[in-house]
Amino acid sequence: xxxxxxxGTQAQLQEAAWAGLMRAAQAGDAHSxxxxxxxxxxxxxxxxxxxxxxxxxxxxxxxxxxxxxxxIRHTWxxxxxxxxxxxxxxxxxxxxxxxxxxxxSRHELNDEAAYETFAAPAANNETGALRAxxxxxxxxxxxxxxxxxxxxxxxxRGLSLAxxxxxxxxxxxxxxxxxxxxxxxxxxxxxxxx
Amino acid sequence: xDRKVETDRLISTLGQGLSxxxxxxxxxxxxxxxxxxxxxxxxxxxxxxxxxxxxAQRLAEPRLALECLxxxxxxxxxxxxxxxxxxxDRSELWRFxxxxxxxxxxxxxxxxxxxxxxxLGPAGDRLGESSSCFKFIVIISLPIAVTLFLMLRRARPxxxxxxxxxxxxxxxxLAAFVLMFFHPFEVTLIDLAMHALAVxxxxxxxxLLRRTALAPAG
Numbered sequence: 001x002x003x004x005x006x007x008g009t010q011a012q013l014q015e016a017a018w019a020g021l022m023r024a025a026q027a028g029d030a031h032s033x034x035x036x037x038x039x040x041x042x043x044x045x046x047x048x049x050x051x052x053x054x055x056x057x058x059x060x061x062x063x064x065x066x067x068x069x070x071x072i073r074h075t076w077x078x079x080x081x082x083x084x085x086x087x088x089x090x091x092x093x094x095x096x097x098x099x100x101x102x103x104x105s106r107h108e109l110n111d112e113a114a115y116e117t118f119a120a121p122a123a124n125n126e127t128g129a130l131r132a133x134x135x136x137x138x139x140x141x142x143x144x145x146x147x148x149x150x151x152x153x154x155x156x157r158g159l160s161l162a163x164x165x166x167x168x169x170x171x172x173x174x175x176x177x178x179x180x181x182x183x184x185x186x187x188x189x190x191x192x193x194x
Numbered sequence: 195x196d197r198k199v200e201t202d203r204l205i206s207t208l209g210q211g212l213s214x215x216x217x218x219x220x221x222x223x224x225x226x227x228x229x230x231x232x233x234x235x236x237x238x239x240x241x242x243x244x245x246x247x248x249x250a251q252r253l254a255e256p257r258l259a260l261e262c263l264x265x266x267x268x269x270x271x272x273x274x275x276x277x278x279x280x281x282x283d284r285s286e287l288w289r290f291x292x293x294x295x296x297x298x299x300x301x302x303x304x305x306x307x308x309x310x311x312x313x314l315g316p317a318g319d320r321l322g323e324s325s326s327c328f329k330f331i332v333i334i335s336l337p338i339a340v341t342l343f344l345m346l347r348r349a350r351p352x353x354x355x356x357x358x359x360x361x362x363x364x365x366x367x368l369a370a371f372v373l374m375f376f377h378p379f380e381v382t383l384i385d386l387a388m389h390a391l392a393v394x395x396x397x398x399x400x401x402l403l404r405r406t407a408l409a410p411a412g
Contacts, residue, residue, distance in 0.1 A: 028214030037205040059197035063204055064412070070208045071411040072350050074215035075281050085283040092282060092352045096412060162204035171412055 011083075019082040026073060037066060043083075044090050051094025057101075063162045064093045064171045071169075093171070100173055139189045143182050146170060150178035151186075218349060221277035221284065228345050229273065232338065236372055244375040257302050257309075261381075264299030265371040268292050272364030273342065280349035280357045280408075289356050292363055299367070303389070306381045324388040327373060331392035334369040335362075339400060343407040350411040354404040362400030366393040 018039060024032035041062060048061035068089050076085045140148050146168070153164035154175070165172045218224065240246065253259045272292035278284040342361050351357045370389055381389075400407065 025212065026215050026217055028212060030209045030212040033212050034205055034209035037208060038202075041201065041205075056197055059201060063197075063201055066201070066204055066208065068352070068411050072282065072352075074217055075349050076283075077217055077220060077281075079220075080283065088282040089352065093412060160200050160203065162200050163207060166204065166207060 015081055015083050018086075019078070022073070022076060022082050023078050026076070026078070037069070040069075040086060041066075043086070047087065047090040048094060051091075051097050053101075057097070060161075060172045060176075061090075061094055061097050063165065064097070064173060065090045067162075067165055067171065068093055070166075096171075097173055100177070104177060139186055142189060143185055146174075147178045147182035147185065150175045151182040154179055218281075221281060222274065224345065225274040225277040228277075228342060229270065232341075232368070236368075240372070240375050246375075249375050257305055261299060261302035261306065262371065262374055264295050264297075264302055265367050265374065267295035268299050269364045269366075269368035269371055271295055272360045272367060276342070276346060276357050276361035276364060279353065279360060280346050280351040282352050286353075286356075289360060292360060292367075296363075296367075303381055303386050307383045307386055324382075324384045327377065327385060328388045328392045330373050330376070331366060331369045331389065332395055334372060335365045335392075335396045338369065339365045339396065343400070347408045351408055352410060352412055354408040354410040355401060357408055358400040358404035359397055362397040363393065366396040369396075 018036060021032045021036035021039070025036055044062050044065045045058060048058040048065070052058040052061050065086075069086065072089070076082060140151065143151070149168045150164065150170065153159045153168060154161060159167065161172050161175055164170075165175045168175065170178065219227070253262065275288040275291040278288040279286070339362060342365055343358075346357055346361055370393065373389075377385075404410075
């Protein structure tokens with residue numbers, strides 16, 4: 001005999017499982033925490049797609065939501081359901097993403113390559129990059145704090161966007177914007193606007 | 195790097211750096227925890243410095259009693275709502291919760307002005323007293339707001355503006371409520387304008403400093 005599980009029951013089981021893992025995570029159980037984060041990623045991704053254009057942008061939202069969950073995990077009340085708490089965070093970060101995208105698209109051009117590499121080819125080989133880093137070090141001090149942090153973490157120390165976001169307390173999207181602006185400011189400071 | 199692989203690595207990084215956290219108490223308890231010592235402090239200050247007998251006489255007038263009640267309720271409800279709004283999974287409708295008592299407060303104050311025939315009194319004196327009211331509300335509000343925002347920032351609210359607006363409105367309304375005990379004359383139009391301006395200044399300051407004051411998570 002095949003037993004079919006009603007969707008409502010499935011959702012209840014999922015809620016109970018995630019709430020249990022989150023309780024353990026709040027108590028400091030890293031294994032349960034990782035298990036929970038991996039379990040909720042598809043759920044977050046499905047919500048993130050509603051707020052983003054393209055898979056890359058959606059993944060930015062996913063990473064932002066994960067970082068946010070991590071930072072405010074103490075705000076989930078174990079006496080309340082977990083899914084609405086998570087969905088509220090995902091919706092909030094998604095809406096922030098839309099607002100930021102529309103703000104940026106009004107004022108700036110998107111240059112994906114700016115996040116990956118410096119414009120001058122010589123800056124991309126390792127020794128060249130080190131030399132360039134030495135040259136721009138004094139100029140970094142002239143940058144606003146968050147732009148400097150973003151550039152140092154991603155370009156000089158080679159952290160991934162997600163790691164840099166976690167370390168600096170900025171969202172992935174904000175970090176990308178700050179890297180982009182920092183590169184632009186440095187070009188201006190070096191007298192190379194082209 | 196593939197973004198999904200990056201997400202996977204992020205999860206490992208977050209897991210490695212995990213520490214135990216104590217869940218925040220429910221917002222109504224946190225609000226109570228903040229309001230109780232403040233209430234005791236205010237009661238002690240009023241007992242010591244205010245003319246309570248005169249105030250009791252004035253409160254016999256229903257309009258004035260309602261005005262006081264409106265200011266007090268605006269303060270309490272706005273502060274409770276700020277604690278609710280600081281959490282991601284609570285209703286956004288909490289931001290409108292202070293509006294009914296605020297309307298009561300403003301309506302009663304407005305009616306008071308009209309009853310006084312918009313009496314501006316001897317202009318110089320009244321303006322001087324009104325500016326004292328302004329200073330009173332702002333100066334009392336600031337230290338109280340600091341303690342409130344220190345407590346609210348523990349939630350690292352995702353919507354800091356709403357939390358800041360409601361929290362600051364609550365603090366300014368409570369300061370205005372306390373002021374009523376030291377305001378032994380009827381409110382004139384200038385007084386009302388100064389009270390409103392003081393509340394707006396406190397709310398605007400909180401809105402401007404919200405990111406520093408509340409350390410939002412996003």
